[in-house]
Amino acid sequence: MNVMQAQMDDLGPDLAACARGDRNGLKRIFDGEAGRLIAIAERIVRRRDLAEEVVQEAFLRIWTSAHQYTPERGSARGWITAIVRNRALNLLRDGKREDLVADDRLEALLDTDQFEKIMASWHRLDQDSRLRDCLGALDETKRRGILMAYVGGYSHGEIAGRLRVPLGTTKSWIRRGLTALRECMA
Amino acid sequence: MRHDRKDLPEIADEYVLGLLEPSAQAEVEAAMERDAALRAAVAASRERFLPLDTAVEPAAVDEGLWGRIEAALPTAPAIPAGRSVSAGSSPSSNDNRPRAWRATALSALAASLLLAVGLAWSLTRTVEPLVIAVLLNETGEAQAVVEDFGNDTAKVRLLNEFAVPADKTIQVWTLPSREMGPVSLGLVRGSQSAVLQAPALPRPRRDQLYELTLEQAGGSPTGRPTGPILAKGFARRPL
Structure with missing residues (x-):
């Protein structure tokens, strides 16, 4: 973890407070992070009410699991974010996305908007961000695939369909893209 | 999952990306709990991608959201171990009173994580259980996983060392229906995981209660x- 990340990781003490049963710790995390966490969930589940549901469940889990957090598991912010991401992805897998993209036209509309949001997440990275540079060094298709998966919660199959690439090819592109990204950021 | 150690970063990335x-x-998720190298690979992957999440434009937060979260929080997170479940009522009462177990019910999220462990365990078996139950103590910590195969066989795997006095034993119970009442599935020797030959019972169903008593x-x-x-x-049905 570099110095900047370490400075950003100010949530460890709040998680420790949660583990002690101090609700103020959870409230501080909520006050500082809820808006960001809702936005992260909404990029995946694509509906505000579902995103709030995800964040509500995630906060209960943060509360009950806080004692399991150790710095060995990464930054506290990363750990909290991962809980929200996992809840959102599980909601998709439970099939709720089908409810909200019931017909093709609606899906197309959502996708255009969604696609812009996903690419914006890359452009919003700090100019001097390593991740920004390394994503920029990838072929466009690999970059899109990785961003669609991470930011939008798309599965291999959904990415293949939207990029109009065979499934096997999509999987190997993404795998190679991820390897290149790891090497670039090492 | 059979995989090469050198594949850990790749698996971690694909896990983190969903x-x-x-x-x-x-x-x-199950392997991460016992494999420090995998845990480190997942942590590294999360940190690599985290800037995409920290850079997001925060959404407006609904005023009622915190209230809903707070209302759903379990009360006192740490109930002293060994406290009588039915304090205040007759000493032999064992009627699963809701109050003492409310915290447990609210730890369903913790249970679902542990359910993943149970599933991973079951994935290595050739015979699939009909239901799996993660058993929690009063404070919501997972203590055991029961797999019920429905053919008069159940497996119980303990996730915690229980201090079992010499003159005591752990007994496994289920509640097939209110009418039948609790039925013993068998005894656990010492504090070992066990395969139980249970009596013939109705096919186990979702939400069927399983419990361990001393x-x-x-x-x-x-x-x-x-x-x-x-x-x-x-109980939950494995997918």
């Missing part, structure tokens, strides 16, 4: 649970 199949995802050696003399509840949980 690209794994649900069964593989569950296996990674009984006198040889099992409950009444055929009903009499001792303190060590852990309990509700």
Whole structure:
């Protein structure tokens, strides 16, 4: 973890407070992070009410699991974010996305908007961000695939369909893209 | 999941991106708990991608959201171990009173994580259980996993060392229906995981209750649970 990340990781003490049963710790995390966490969930589940549901469940889990957090598991912010991401992805897998993209036209509309949001997440990275540079060094298709998966919660199959690439090819592109990204950021 | 150690960063990345199949995802979550190298790889992957999340434009937060979260929080997170479940009522009462177990019910999220462990475990078996229950103690910590195969066989795997006095034994129970009442699935020797040859019972169903109690050696003399509840949980069907 570099110095900047370490400075950003100010949530460890709040998680420790949660583990002690101090609700103020959870409230501080909520006050500082809820808006960001809702936005992260909404990029995946694509509906505000579902995103709030995800964040509500995630906060209960943060509360009950806080004692399991150790710095060995990464930054506290990363750990909290991962809980929200996992809840959102599980909601998709439970099939709720089908409810909200019931017909093709609606899906197309959502996708255009969604696609812009996903690419914006890359452009919003700090100019001097390593991740920004390394994503920029990838072929466009690999970059899109990785961003669609991470930011939008798309599965291999959904990415293949939207990029109009065979499934096997999509999987190997993404795998190679991820390897290149790891090497670039090492 | 059989994989090469050198593949750990790749698996970690695909896990973090949410690209794994649900069964593989569950296996990674289970393996992470015992594999420090995998845990480190997942942590590194999360940190690599985290800037995409920290850079997001925050959404407006609904005013009522915190209130809803706070209302759903379990009360006192740490209930002293060994406290009588039915304090204040008759000493032999073992009727699963809701109040003492409310915290447990609200720990369903913790249970679902542990359910992943149970699933990963079951994935390595050729015979699939009909239901799996993660049993939690009063404070919501997972204590055991019961797999019920429905063919008069159940497996119980303990996730915690229980201090079992020499003249006591752990007994496994289920509640097939209110009418039948609790039925013993068998005894756990010492504090070992066990395969139980249970009596013929109705096919286990979702939300069926399973629990462990501490009984006198040889099992409950009444055929009903009499001792303190060590852990309990509700069944889920594996996918």
